[in-house]
Amino acid sequence: METKWIKSFLVAAETENFRRAAEILHLSQPSITVHIGQLEDYLGVQLFERNHARVKLTPAGHHFLPEAKAILERMERSVQEVRNYAAHRKAQLTIVISPLLVETIIPHLIYQFSIENTDCDLILLVEESDKMDALLLSGKAQLAVGLLSSHNRAITSRAIHESPLQLVAPLDEYDDESGQIIEAEDLFRHYPFFTDHIATVSTSMNLLVKSHFPYARTISISQSYIVKRFIRDGLGISFLPKYIIRREMMEGRFNIVPFEKFELPTVKTYLHFINVTAEAEQLIQRIMNASLE
Incomplete structure (x- = not known):
């Protein structure tokens, strides 16, 4: 059932004249006749009684009239809702x-x-x-x-952006004033070294660490947040970019150890x-x- 059939039916029902309906809808009179015929074939009922130039609704036509109005209103509302959605789509x-x-x-x-x-x-x-x-x-x-x-x-x-790497170690029981100076050699002897969480620098860093600290024990971890958690728990050390430990540095949750054994790359x-x-x-x-x- 097409919208043009419904429109032709409603205007013809109101004017009781196919020619007048054609003028209002800017169609030819044969088009109105075809639309009404197609609608009647689709519904399987006769909607108009033809009497020369005048037409009037059959009982079936009167019964269908409010339904046709409701159908057209729903169609037009749906079209408007789709257009509004397209206009305001995020x-x-x-x-x-x-x-x-x-x-x-x-x-x-x-x-x-x-x-x-x-x-x-x-x-x-x-x-x-x-x-x-x-x-x-x-x-x-x-x-x-x-x-x-x-x-x-x-x-x-x-x-x-470029973020410098920093050697990060677990906190100890000392504060900055009473604590001893932390040496990188001691850290690499005492703790395992977490690596492979920064794909762009891990290979070169592993070679450098092995050449300067051949006794270092390495543990491969692919995610930096796991490395941070393990360091906080006192399980090891690692090189981390400064911009991913900014909060921990502000809160004093890591030891940031000065490192001069070799030049650290940036991320x-x-x-x-x-x-x-x-x-x-x-x-x-x-x-x-x-x-x-």
């Missing part, structure tokens, strides 16, 4: 972030953005940095924040995107202007 922004960066201020910046931009639906994915190009190129994400620079020409890649953070929407551009500027340390 923008969607999918952001992928490296597991290491979950420990930084970046998720908080994304949360603040979501509070201030309620017309944008945010989706946050946590994936390793080497998977971000594929997510952006497939359209599954519009923005990525990771530890690797993209070499794909279709992707814009911006370096936004670089990159922002990646392809086509920047207005919403993504706002978030990009917020992240780039923020102090991550």
Whole structure:
């Protein structure tokens, strides 16, 4: 049953004249006749009694009249609701972030953005940095924040931060004034060394540690938040980027040990995107202007 059949029926029922109905609907009279005939065939009943130029509703037509009005109203309301939805549909922004960066201020910046931009639906994915190009190129994400620079020409890649590594050890029973000076050699002899949680620097760091501390015992852990938990529990030591231990440093929950045995690398953070929407551009500027340390 088509909308044009219903409209032709309602106007013809009101005017009791197919020609007049055609004028009102800006159609030809044969079109009105065809519409009414198709509707009658569809319903399997005769809706009008034809008497030369005049027509009038049959009992079945009178019975169908309120139903036809209700059908047309529902159709028009549904069309308007769909149009309103399309006009006010929220923008969607999918952001992928490296597991290491979950420990930084970046998720908080994304949360603040979501509070201030309620017309944008945010989706946050946590994936390793080497998977971000594929997510952006497939359209599954519009923005990525990771530890690797993209070499794909279709992707814009911006370096936004470098965080120095710091040697992190468990707290002891002494305070800063009464405690003894902590030596890196003693730490590597006493504690196992947690590694492999920072893919971009772990290989080089392992070689350097082994060359300077051949007696060091290593334990491979892939997630930085587990490394932090183990250090807090007094189970080992590790090198961690400053920007993922900012809260623990403020709260005095770690020992940050001066280290001069070799030059420590920095952990670089990159922002990646392809086509920047207005919403993504706002978030990009917020992240780039923020102090991550």
